Amino acid sequence: MVLVHHDTPVPPPASPMRRWLWKFACALRGVLVGMQGQNSFYVHVPAAIVVCIVAAWLEVSLAEWLVLVLCITVVMTAELLNSALEHLARAVTREVHPEVRNALDIASGAVLVASLGACVVGVMVLVNHWAPVVGS
Numbered sequence: 001m002v003l004v005h006h007d008t009p010v011p012p013p014a015s016p017m018r019r020w021l022w023k024f025a026c027a028l029r030g031v032l033v034g035m036q037g038q039n040s041f042y043v044h045v046p047a048a049i050v051v052c053i054v055a056a057w058l059e060v061s062l063a064e065w066l067v068l069v070l071c072i073t074v075v076m077t078a079e080l081l082n083s084a085l086e087h088l089a090r091a092v093t094r095e096v097h098p099e100v101r102n103a104l105d106i107a108s109g110a111v112l113v114a115s116l117g118a119c120v121v122g123v124m125v126l127v128n129h130w131a132p133v134v135g136s
């Protein structure tokens, strides 16, 4: 599925207001391009939705919501940076290179670390609320 067209980059507009709008448009396009073709998003986005539904059902506190939202944001950000590096690597070389391998593996490792941390926090927050609900 094509979410974004990869046509020729357009130059930024001259007026400050339009320039800011243009920056947001570029950033939004970046999110869409970053998600495109990244299988991990098909796991992370549904997982984040499930966590939010369960958190709403369990009526977690504001502080717990903030922690959960922060965890989801950190994982998504790591995924987008990983995707950006993959694009950059493909632009630099299509040949097998040990440093490209290292860079891509490190970026994947960053996603893994963020995801594991988010899992631990999510499970601890939700289980902490789940036990009294199930026990009652």
Ligand SMILES: Nc1ncnc2c1ncn2[C@@H]1O[C@H](COP(=O)(O)OP(=O)(O)OP(=O)(O)O)[C@@H](O)[C@H]1O
Residues within 6 Å of the ligand: 037, 038, 039, 040, 086, 089, 093, 094, 095, 096, 097, 098, 100, 101, 102, 104, 105, 108
């Ligand atoms: N040019 C390259 N040189 C050396 N190793 C590479 C190169 N391109 C990819 N790799 C290796 O292959 C792995 C997967 O590459 P890549 O991330 O491009 O594939 P992918 O299946 O699209 O990954 P993802 O599921 O994260 O999108 C990298 O982590 C790296 O180890």
